[in-house]
Amino acid sequence: MMMTLLVIKNRIKDFYQRHYGVVRGIIKACLMFGILLVITGNLDYRDVLGEYWLMALLAFFCGVTPDLASVLVTVFYGVAEVSAVSALMAAALGMLLLIFLLLFGRLGKYQFQLALAVPVLSAVHVGFAVPVIAALFFSPVMLPGLIMGVLLWYLLRGVVSYNAAGTGNVMLTSVQYLIDYALRNPGMYVTIVSFCLGFLCIYLIRRGKFKYGPQIAILVGTVLLMAVQLLSNIALELPLALGEMALQALIALALAYVAEFFRMTLDYHGTRKLQFEDDEYFYYVTAVPKFKVEQAAKTVTKIVQGEGETLDLKEELEKALLEEESETKRDGV
Numbered sequence: 001m002m003m004t005l006l007v008i009k010n011r012i013k014d015f016y017q018r019h020y021g022v023v024r025g026i027i028k029a030c031l032m033f034g035i036l037l038v039i040t041g042n043l044d045y046r047d048v049l050g051e052y053w054l055m056a057l058l059a060f061f062c063g064v065t066p067d068l069a070s071v072l073v074t075v076f077y078g079v080a081e082v083s084a085v086s087a088l089m090a091a092a093l094g095m096l097l098l099i100f101l102l103l104f105g106r107l108g109k110y111q112f113q114l115a116l117a118v119p120v121l122s123a124v125h126v127g128f129a130v131p132v133i134a135a136l137f138f139s140p141v142m143l144p145g146l147i148m149g150v151l152l153w154y155l156l157r158g159v160v161s162y163n164a165a166g167t168g169n170v171m172l173t174s175v176q177y178l179i180d181y182a183l184r185n186p187g188m189y190v191t192i193v194s195f196c197l198g199f200l201c202i203y204l205i206r207r208g209k210f211k212y213g214p215q216i217a218i219l220v221g222t223v224l225l226m227a228v229q230l231l232s233n234i235a236l237e238l239p240l241a242l243g244e245m246a247l248q249a250l251i252a253l254a255l256a257y258v259a260e261f262f263r264m265t266l267d268y269h270g271t272r273k274l275q276f277e278d279d280e281y282f283y284y285v286t287a288v289p290k291f292k293v294e295q296a297a298k299t300v301t302k303i304v305q306g307e308g309e310t311l312d313l314k315e316e317l318e319k320a321l322l323e324e325e326s327e328t329k330r331d332g333v
Contacts, residue, residue, distance in 0.1 A: 009262065029063030030059040035120055039077045042123045043156070045084035045163070049077060071112055074120075078156070085163045086174035093155060104144040111145040114138075118195075121154055125244060127153070128252035132196040132222055133259050135202035138213060143196055150192050190232040198225030218256045222249050264321025272279055 016023055036055040044050060062070040075097060083090035097115075104111050114134055129156050131146055158181030162174060182188055202221030206214040226249045234242045 001190045002025055012262075022296035025063040028067075028070060029059045030047075032062040032073065033059035036077055038120050038123050039074070039081060041077065045081050045158070049080060051183075058194060067113070071116065072114055073076070082156075085159055087175050089159060089178055090176050090179065093152075095155050097152075100148050102149075110149075110197070111142060112140070112201065114142055114145035115148040115152060118146065122153045125248060126251050128222070128248040129193075129255045131199040131225065132202060132218060132252045132256045135199045135258055136206065136222060136256065138203075140200060140203060143199065146195050146199060147192055150188060150195060151182065154185055154191075154309035155194070158182055164300075186236050187233075187238055190229060190236070190238070192230035194225050194232070197228055214260050215257070218253060218260065222253050225249070225252075 033055055036058065038057070040050040048054070058073050062073055075094075079090045079094050097112075100115065101112060105324070114130070117134075118127060118130050121130055130149065134142060134146065135149055155178060158178045162177050163180060198221045201224050202217040205217035205220060209216075226245060229245060232238070233261070
């Protein structure tokens with residue numbers, strides 16, 4: 001079974017590398033179309049924004065433009081929908097996102113994307129997947145994006161609640177309602193704590209120097225996240241949807257393991273350290289990706305062991321890599 005998965009993975013990798021530009025553009029366009037569907041499905045206040053032709057056009061535009069365009073289109077759609085309920089609410093959300101970008105945008109390239117991923121995936125009941133998968137790729141410097149995403153999700157829920165309550169169209173009242181809904185909601189603090197603890201747990205365990213660290217980290221971190229949510233909801237007597245919570249955890253586990261499988265085998269950007277030996281020596285080799293080393297700095301060293309004996313480190317490194325891959329396949333089988 002594992003061998004079959006590895007073969008499929010290699011074929012996907014080869015196809016992706018050969019058609020990188022086209023495939024990535026199609027994936028971005030499909031994701032953006034799905035995101036716009038989620039936004040208009042949960043904040044359906046402007047009919048024109050729910051037109052399929054408009055969403056398809058914007059999705060195509062995002063597919064052929066840099067990632068920043070996708071972020072801007074997502075923010076524009078959300079703010080435009082909220083403005084139909086209250087213009088001041090929309091302005092407050094826009095200012096909040098701008099302040100967050102100015103304060104934390106430099107800490108990590110994907111801070112803003114992570115912040116937007118939380119409300120989008122929470123809207124389709126798979127919000128648990130965000131901290132679990134993010135911890136596989138990012139360091140704790142991304143925690144502000146995670147916290148901002150939870151805050152944004154509860155603010156958007158406040159918009160929906162305000163519109164459903166029909167409390168009037170007084171602007172100052174709408175903003176006060178939004179602030180009270182988010183900051184006085186204990187569920188928001190429970191979600192922030194559980195997401196951060198789950199993220200840190202997965203990050204610390206996957207950084208460990210033991211076998212199957214990332215796989216163990218995913219399981220332990222997801223269980224911890226669910227346990228914090230469950231115990232906090234019971235202690236604070238919050239509404240508890242145990243079935244939905246368990247389903248979210250299972251979906252997060254599945255998505256995280258798929259992401260880890262491809263990250264483990266398709267990520268060639270990291271430095272690798274190998275060890276091999278012969279009858280007399282141990283050799284420790286650090287393999288650095290080519291794009292990180294200038295052409296003039298690339299050298300292949302040959303070590304003369306004795307009269308007429310030369311050890312080619314390049315050949316030994318290739319041999320060690322093949323042996324490591326063989327052992328990995330045997331372990332998987």
